[in-house]
Amino acid sequence: MLVKTFGSAVFGIQAIMITVEVYMDQGIQFFMVGLPDNAVKESHQRIESALRNNGYKIPGKKIIINMAPADIRKEGSSYDLTIAIGILAANGVIKTDRLEQYMIMGELSLDGGLLPIKGALPIAIEAHRRGFKGILIPVQNAQEAAIVCELDVYGIASLPEVIAFFNETEVLTPVRMREPEDSAVSSSRTEFDFADVRGQENIKRALEIAAAGGHNVILIGPPGAGKTMLAKRLPSILPPLNLHEALETTKIHSVAGKLGSNRSLVSTRPFRAPHHTVSNMALVGGGSIPQPGEISMAHNGVLFLDELPEFKRTVLEVLRQPMEDRVVTISRAKMTIEYPASFMLVAAMNPCPCGYYNHPTMDCQCGAGEVKKYINRISGPLFDRIDLHIEVVPVDFKKLSDSRPSERSEMIRTRVIAARQIQERRFEGLTGIYCNSQLPSSMLRQVCSLGETGNLLLKTAMDKLGLSARAYDRILKVSRTIADLDQCAEIRLEHLAEAISYRSLDRDSWGR
Numbered sequence: 001m002l003v004k005t006f007g008s009a010v011f012g013i014q015a016i017m018i019t020v021e022v023y024m025d026q027g028i029q030f031f032m033v034g035l036p037d038n039a040v041k042e043s044h045q046r047i048e049s050a051l052r053n054n055g056y057k058i059p060g061k062k063i064i065i066n067m068a069p070a071d072i073r074k075e076g077s078s079y080d081l082t083i084a085i086g087i088l089a090a091n092g093v094i095k096t097d098r099l100e101q102y103m104i105m106g107e108l109s110l111d112g113g114l115l116p117i118k119g120a121l122p123i124a125i126e127a128h129r130r131g132f133k134g135i136l137i138p139v140q141n142a143q144e145a146a147i148v149c150e151l152d153v154y155g156i157a158s159l160p161e162v163i164a165f166f167n168e169t170e171v172l173t174p175v176r177m178r179e180p181e182d183s184a185v186s187s188s189r190t191e192f193d194f195a196d197v198r199g200q201e202n203i204k205r206a207l208e209i210a211a212a213g214g215h216n217v218i219l220i221g222p223p224g225a226g227k228t229m230l231a232k233r234l235p236s237i238l239p240p241l242n243l244h245e246a247l248e249t250t251k252i253h254s255v256a257g258k259l260g261s262n263r264s265l266v267s268t269r270p271f272r273a274p275h276h277t278v279s280n281m282a283l284v285g286g287g288s289i290p291q292p293g294e295i296s297m298a299h300n301g302v303l304f305l306d307e308l309p310e311f312k313r314t315v316l317e318v319l320r321q322p323m324e325d326r327v328v329t330i331s332r333a334k335m336t337i338e339y340p341a342s343f344m345l346v347a348a349m350n351p352c353p354c355g356y357y358n359h360p361t362m363d364c365q366c367g368a369g370e371v372k373k374y375i376n377r378i379s380g381p382l383f384d385r386i387d388l389h390i391e392v393v394p395v396d397f398k399k400l401s402d403s404r405p406s407e408r409s410e411m412i413r414t415r416v417i418a419a420r421q422i423q424e425r426r427f428e429g430l431t432g433i434y435c436n437s438q439l440p441s442s443m444l445r446q447v448c449s450l451g452e453t454g455n456l457l458l459k460t461a462m463d464k465l466g467l468s469a470r471a472y473d474r475i476l477k478v479s480r481t482i483a484d485l486d487q488c489a490e491i492r493l494e495h496l497a498e499a500i501s502y503r504s505l506d507r508d509s510w511g512r
Helices: 043-052 080-090 120-129 139-145 159-166 201-213 227-232 243-255 280-284 313-317 320-325 370-375 380-384 409-426 441-447 452-465 469-485 493-501
Strands: 002-011 014-025 030-033 062-068 102-104 134-138 152-156 217-220 302-305 327-331 336-340 344-349 388-391
Touching: 002 080, 002 120, 014 080, 014 120, 043 080, 062 080, 080 102, 080 159, 102 120, 120 134, 120 139, 120 243, 134 139, 139 152, 152 159, 201 217, 201 227, 201 344, 201 388, 201 409, 201 469, 217 227, 227 302, 227 344, 243 336, 280 313, 320 327, 380 469, 409 469, 441 469, 452 469, 452 493, 469 493
Parallel strands: 002 102, 030 062, 102 134, 134 152, 217 344, 217 388, 302 344
Antiparallel strands: 002 014, 014 062, 327 336
């Protein structure tokens, strides 16, 4: 007897339907074909134990299991339930009339319980695209899959529940996604608030500009000046995720297995802060079974690199292509996988090994050439891709002891959201473009037009600072964001001048 059940394989953040064909005939052999890896082959032992512990058994017959398409490698343990139901149906234990209506995925424990899987959301999306009526998955993944509202999602706790469902001896209720908190409210509830920061008004202004336009930022200053403190407060002023961004972010976290049990749609922007000992693969992604790296986990959010010069140069250089293309391509001999990587880079560093170069009151202890050598640990092309270079100076005692309340993150965030709304209207109808930092070169001159005086100012700045063509583009984008914050349709001279002032690392005074 031949029976077909349906599962799915995840590649990148997309899923592909897998058809599990179970053929049973006379004999006592067991074959599994269709490029299964070791984890899939080991399902034989898990299925046999799960069946026996629930009063069933694998029949003593010749069983051939084919996982189609046969030219795609099947990896992981999430096909256990798909295969087990196919075997039971081929043996006549389960009715087969409804099998073709449902996609089935889940890892079996030895007692027949179901363990969570990775990538439930992409799998549910593929099930809906393929026209399935519903999907049966572990109960821990049910809320995640229930984001796909047009699909009946059944959260299953054990193998007997699935058997009872197909034999119609038990009625299961589809899981409905819990009403999410308003994303604008939930994403504003952060542990850190700019109200806690004393002084540093110019830094707050620069971070407000960065948040409004999605621009990359580097904070450079002595130890204890507040670089890390300010960076950690950036998420509190970022705008909420729109629906498309939330779905994309949730898919990445789902594939990486970082979503957590009973979680549904991600409503807050990610903030990832890897240690400076991170490897290339951990940052970009990869492995024998490719997984998203830190830059993809930070998609639609913030990637914070503290003590930037302490990162290996090879690690920093792999950031250059994703910062431009906003996607990471992982190539292997048999596959090529793409992960989205549209993130805000926020970096912090000391100006020199001792940390006190350009300090207003303390002397730098570094020898001749050490400052330049330290700054040059970060390549010029990487600096070029950072829109705002911000010098952080220590706060004096008078400001530190000031008891007057500072501006709260909520108030700054209101201005950021208003600027983002202008950008959303500007880029309406363009796929994947939500803010000024994502502005394509083809639209740059149209959106960031300058008058004759503005062009002269920018030309003077480029000649004096020796700016590259990429820096020219980024100055235009930042000035466009500053104008949006001021609710101005045109870029004024003061907007352009402020944008130019944020290229401090292009100055000779920083040893470059």
